[in-house]
Amino acid sequence: xxxxxxxxxxxxxxxxxxxxxxxxxxxxxxxxxxxxxxxxxxxxxxxxxxxxxxxxxxxxxxxxxxxxxxxxxxxxxxxxxxxxxxxxxxxxxxxxxxxxxxxxxxxxxxxxxxxxxxxxxxxxxxxxxxxxxxxxxxxxxxxxxxxxxxxxxxxxxxxxxxxxxxxxxxxxxxxxxxxxxxxxxxxxxxxxxxxxxxxxxxxxxxxxxxxxxxxxxxxxxxxxxxxxxxxxxxxxxxxxxxxxxxxxxxxxxxxxxxxxxxxxxxxxxxxxxxxxxxxxxxxxxxxxxxxxxxxxxxxxxxxxxxxxxxxxxxxxxxxxxxxxxxxxxxxxxxxxxxxxxxxxxxxxxxxxxxxxxxxxxxxxxxxxxxxxxxxxxxxxxxxxxxxxxxxxxxxxxxxxxxxxxxxxxxxxxxxxxxxxxxxxxxxxxxxxxxxxxxxxxxxxxxxx
Amino acid sequence: xxxxxxxxxxxxxxxxxxxxxxxxxxxxxxxxxxxxxxxxxxxxxxxxxxxxxxxxxxxxxxxxxxxxxxxxxxxxxxxxxxxxxxxxxxxxxxxxxxxxxxxxxxxxxxxxxxxxxxxxxxxxxxxxxxxxx
Numbered sequence: 001x002x003x004x005x006x007x008x009x010x011x012x013x014x015x016x017x018x019x020x021x022x023x024x025x026x027x028x029x030x031x032x033x034x035x036x037x038x039x040x041x042x043x044x045x046x047x048x049x050x051x052x053x054x055x056x057x058x059x060x061x062x063x064x065x066x067x068x069x070x071x072x073x074x075x076x077x078x079x080x081x082x083x084x085x086x087x088x089x090x091x092x093x094x095x096x097x098x099x100x101x102x103x104x105x106x107x108x109x110x111x112x113x114x115x116x117x118x119x120x121x122x123x124x125x126x127x128x129x130x131x132x133x134x135x136x137x138x139x140x141x142x143x144x145x146x147x148x149x150x151x152x153x154x155x156x157x158x159x160x161x162x163x164x165x166x167x168x169x170x171x172x173x174x175x176x177x178x179x180x181x182x183x184x185x186x187x188x189x190x191x192x193x194x195x196x197x198x199x200x201x202x203x204x205x206x207x208x209x210x211x212x213x214x215x216x217x218x219x220x221x222x223x224x225x226x227x228x229x230x231x232x233x234x235x236x237x238x239x240x241x242x243x244x245x246x247x248x249x250x251x252x253x254x255x256x257x258x259x260x261x262x263x264x265x266x267x268x269x270x271x272x273x274x275x276x277x278x279x280x281x282x283x284x285x286x287x288x289x290x291x292x293x294x295x296x297x298x299x300x301x302x303x304x305x306x307x308x309x310x311x312x313x314x315x316x317x318x319x320x321x322x323x324x325x326x327x328x329x330x331x332x333x334x335x336x337x338x339x340x341x342x343x344x345x346x347x348x349x350x351x352x353x354x355x356x357x358x359x360x361x362x363x364x365x366x367x368x369x370x371x372x373x374x375x376x377x378x379x380x381x382x383x384x385x386x387x388x389x390x391x392x393x394x395x396x397x398x399x400x401x402x403x404x405x406x407x408x409x410x411x412x413x414x415x416x417x418x419x420x421x422x423x424x425x426x427x428x429x430x431x432x433x434x435x436x437x438x439x440x441x442x443x444x445x446x447x448x
Numbered sequence: 449x450x451x452x453x454x455x456x457x458x459x460x461x462x463x464x465x466x467x468x469x470x471x472x473x474x475x476x477x478x479x480x481x482x483x484x485x486x487x488x489x490x491x492x493x494x495x496x497x498x499x500x501x502x503x504x505x506x507x508x509x510x511x512x513x514x515x516x517x518x519x520x521x522x523x524x525x526x527x528x529x530x531x532x533x534x535x536x537x538x539x540x541x542x543x544x545x546x547x548x549x550x551x552x553x554x555x556x557x558x559x560x561x562x563x564x565x566x567x568x569x570x571x572x573x574x575x576x577x578x579x580x581x
Contacts, residue, residue, distance in 0.1 A: 064482060065471035065568070090467070097483060148530070149540040152493055202485045202545040210480025214472075218567050225570060255497070256571070258466030263570035265464035272496055 002208035003060050003424030004028045009100045009122060011115060013192055014107030018122045023101060029426070032400035032433070033060045033101065035084040038075040041102065042082045049077045052188055054105040055084075056095065056197075059402010063093030063205060063260065065217060066419045067224070068407030070259035071399065074157075078184035079168065079359055085182045086399055087157065088267075089174045093260045094155040097201025105192065114142060114158075114196040119203060130195045135160050135173045135307055142198050150200070158196035159186040160307020165349045166190040168356025169316060171309035177267065178304055180280045183312025184356060208425030216418050224263050224410045231264065231410045241383045242282050249293050250275060264410055276300045276310065283314035287377070289337035298339065302346055315357040317342060318373055319366060323352070328364050397433055453579045454555075456563060458500050463573035465498040467491050469565035476556060476564040485545040488553040489565050492530060496522075500565075500573055503542040504533040506550035513538075 006028065010019045031037040038057040047053050054076045061069035072092030075084030095103070098117050105115070109124065112131040116123045133141055138158045143151035156175055163170035163186030170186025172179045189195070207213050224231070239247045251268050254275055258265030268275040276284065276296065284290050284299060303310045321336060323329045329352060334341040345353040352360065361370035394413060398405050403416060420428040470484035470491060478486050488503040507513075515532035518525050535542035535550035542551045556563040566574045 063471075065468060065475065067468075097485075147540065148527075202483070204478070204481040204483045204486075207475075207480050207482065210475060214475055214564070218561075221568060221570055228570075255461075256464045258464035258571070260466060261468045261471060262464075262466050263468070265466060265571065 001025055001028075002206060003420075003426070004033075005096060005099045005101050005205070007100050008102035008104060009098075009117065010104045010106070011122065011124070012107045013105060013109040013113065013115075013124060013194060016124055018124075020100075020120075028101065030432075032397075033058050033062070034071060034073040034086065034400040034402055035075065036396060036400040036433070037102070038073045038084045039082070041104070042075055042077075042084075045104065047075075047077055047082055049079070051106070052077050052191060054103075054185075054188055054192070054194075056087075056103040056105075058092050058095050058101050059400065061416075061419060061423055062402030063096040064207065064213075064419070064423050065261050066401075066403065066416065066423070067217070067220065067411050068259070068262045068264070068404040069402045070261060071402040071404060073399065074172065074182070074185055076185050076188040078188065079356065080362070083184060085179070085185065086404075087172065087174055087179055087182070088259045088404065089155070089177050090260045091155045091157055091174055091199060092402055094199040094201050096205055097203050098199060099201065099203045103197075105194065108191065109193040112193045112195055114138075114198060115194060116142075116198045118154075118198075118200045131164060132161070133195070134305065136176065138196055139175065142196060154198050154200045156196050156198045158307075159189045159194075160305070162306045162308045162349075162354075163187060163190045164195075165354075167308070167349065167354040168359060169308045169312045169354055171303070171307050171312070173304075173307055176272075177274045178280075178307075178310070180277060180309050180311045183309035186307055186309075207423050209422040213419060213422035216415060216422060220411055220415045221263065227410065234409055235264075235266070238383060239278055242278065244278055244281050244285065246281065246285065246291070246293055246296065247278055250281065250296070259404065262404065262407070264406055266406055273304070280310045283311045283377070287314040287318050287373075288342065290339060291337075295339050299342065299346075302343065306346070308346065312356060313346070313353070315370075315373060315377070316353050316355070316360065317345070319357045319360045319364075319370060320345065320352050322366055322369050323360065323364055326366070328366075394430075397428075397430060400433070401428075454562075454576050455579050456502065456555075456566065457575050457577040459573050459575070460497050460499050462571045463491065463498040463500055464571045465491055465493065466571070468568040468570070469500060469574060472564040472568035476559060483545070485541075486551070488542070488551050490541050494526065494530070495524060498573075499531065501531075501533050501541075502553040503535050503551045505535065505552055507534040507536045509537050 008021045008023050031040045038055045041055050056074050058072040071086040073086050111126050113124050113126040139156050166187040172182045254268040254270040256265040257267040257269045284296050290296050345351040361367045417428045469489050470487040473487035473489050474483050492499040515528040517528045519528045
């Protein structure tokens with residue numbers, strides 16, 4: 001079989017049992033990978049709030065060198081239902097080189113631990129000292145256990161204080177990059193006493209038609225180079241349409257960072273720290289009314305320090321503001337643009353904010369408002385992909401392939417279909433995938 | 449390639465850390481497998497930047513190893529060993545992961561198009577520079 005490794009790793013944190021399982025070829029071919037496969041596995045494993053298993057599912061093309069193919073999906077039951085979101089950066093590729101398509105994590109560790117997957121060696125490393133460490137300290141703690149060369153190659157997915165406290169806003173952090181739109185999954189890590197997952201793989205991944213693959217990618221990259229200016233101009237136009245005047249200021253003097261194999265490299269880093277992505281900026285400005293650079297950075301750094309998803313935070317804060325308006329809560333007087341009030345709610349772990357938007361909406365009966373908010377956010381974020389040819393229809397397929405949708409700014413979907421064929425030796429039949437995994441993709445687009 | 453002498457110029461300010469060069473290198477050197485541990489170019493993550501490093505010749509570690517000094521670049525101090533591109537016994541990189549055979553950049557001499565890493569690099573961090581007519 002080409003394209004997939006065909007294996008799943010099952011780890012039980014309660015009893016420390018680690019098993020490698022074979023995945024049925026039909027399942028992989030029908031559900032490809034990413035959120036689509038994670039969703040199917042959730043159904044097969046009957047994932048619920050009670051057993052709350054975590055599923056990591058790789059994209060088919062992740063790690064192959066197809067432009068933008070860096071995503072893997074992570075899913076768990078997050079109130080009120082199974083939720084799945086893509087992880088960027090380099091983790092997915094590392095998992096592929098370990099020889100796995102899927103990781104299923106069950107149970108709850110008796111003490112705080114991290115999971116290390118290094119090729120066939122899988123270890124649950126226990127240590128209460130890891131609890132309470134900041135995100136950077138956690139990464140250093142894990143890397144310091146290895147030589148500088150090995151440490152450099154380990155990819156780490158971790159949680160911060162918010163995840164430990166099982167906040168509904170708890171985000172995941174991938175090698176220093178805050179995964180916005182992963183709100184809630186960090187709390188499942190907290191439930192399991194799982195501080196981090198560290199992955200390093202050294203195995204091979206074989207392609208069905210490698211020389212043809214190289215030809216396609218070389219041509220596509222040449223084409224990208226010829227149109228590079230137009231692509232960045234298009235991205236600037238998107239920011240303008242989203243009305244984000246602060247983008248230029250915030251990214252001034254920053255350096256571009258790319259997920260694995262991404263020529264666009266839309267991540268920005270300054271002084272060794274990732275800056276907020278423009279979808280995050282959109283939420284902080286338009287949902288929370290923070291229009292000053294200093295204010296945005298204060299909130300963003302607080303999110304980074306505590307491991308909070310800024311997008312989930314923005315949506316939850318808007319729900320709190322609505323509750324204040326309706327007179328349904330008395331413990332806060334939060335209003336749009338009130339940065340001090342917001343900081344107070346973020347730093348108080350027992351505050352309403354940490355219940356998350358979905359739970360607040362249900363508890364205080366403002367579900368219609370929450371739905372409206374999601375719709376509004378979706379419409380605005382639709383601007384990002386609005387100019388791209390039929391991208392919304394293809395979003396779930398791109399995700400299953402492990403490809404970041406932004407890549408369509410510079411590469412045609414047809415090229416991706418061709419690479420799928422050269423990697424797997426099979427045709428990508430779009431029609432048959434239409435009704436698979438869409439449910440999660442709806443949520444995914446909301447929080448992106 | 450046209451028979452003239454070239455070298456690969458590295459601009460660390462432009463490297464985004466996407467590691468497309470590693471993928472390209474492993475693809476063309478391993479008959480269709482992807483495994484960046486088999487690549488002759490590696491992206492080293494420094495504190496504030498990425499450093500593309502091409503595998504140099506195999507060097508056994510001796511008392512006289514020249515790369516034990518500290519080097520200061522743009523006010524940051526680095527261990528010179530990190531910047532050294534030798535495939536040596538002190539490092540886990542630039543070795544075949546299964547056999548441990550040292551790897552060395554061959555400039556993709558077997559490819560008429562030249563080094564694959566440069567073809568795949570879109571950030572401009574790697575470029576081919578002619579050094580002699």
